Amino acid sequence: MKIVVVGGTGLIGSKVTSLLSARAHEVVVASPSTGVNSVTGEGLEAALRGAHVVVDVTNAPSFDPSEVMKFFKASTRNLMAAEKTAGVKHHVLLSIVGTDGLPGNGYFVAKAAQEALIEESGIPYTIVRATQFMEFMGTIADAGTSGGEARLSIGHFQPIAADDLAELLVEAVTSPPVNAIVDVAGSERGRMCDIIARYLEAIGDPRKVIADPAAGYFGSALAQNSLVPLGKARLGATKLEDWATKRKAA
DSSP, X not given: OEEEEETTTSHHHHHHHHHHHHTTOEEEEESXXXXXXXXTOTTHHHHHTTOSEEEEOOOOSOOOHHHHHHHHHHHHHHHHHHHHHHTOOEEEEEEETTTTSOTTOHHHHHHHHHHHHHHTSOSOEEEEEEOOBGGGXXXXXXXXXXXXXXXXXXXXXXXXXXXXXXXXXXXXXXXXXXXXXXXXXOSOOEEHHHHHHHHHHHTTOOOEEEEOTTOOBTTBOOOTTTTSOSSOOEEOOOOHHHHHHHHHHO
């Protein structure tokens, strides 16, 4: 198949591209650095010509709520229009578990709006909602750190390794569209404070983690299950300490 990976130079996109290429698919990497801009529409028509599947793993360049919303709406509308012209048969979106459950988080709200545009487009689709990447745990810890202590939420947390997520995305890309949301998550669920404490210990980070019921997620209040799948989910195989050990050695 010809598969276009929009955002194909990023963390997940580059892994998806490598996996698909290894399976002998014709892969087009679509990003501003390759002359394709989904927000402006530049290069989309040529990139999508003859494509069977489009995978959207784009990431907004800003966390400002209004800018994020503008980015995902413009990008998705342009993609849907170009895909209809090209006759694309399957649109796969990488989204976030809990997009419809954190109304105080502008990024999640924008992803929910993006999902709605895809669901209403008429193009067959699969929306893959993932939990937070293990690669993002350090950033979460940093956001909660003050004076050598990281105050982190007691809400449930189930991070997934980027390699596992890429494999699960490729499964979705190479399967028929389901016209539904598919949740994917890591193999272990626990309190955010506990899991990130284990990560910091595994990499030799001396910060003390404080379990804080009032701690949210980048300014958003969290319920116990805001960031984890509520029903059936596909799970990655990588264990936290194995991933952390490998990352520390890299």
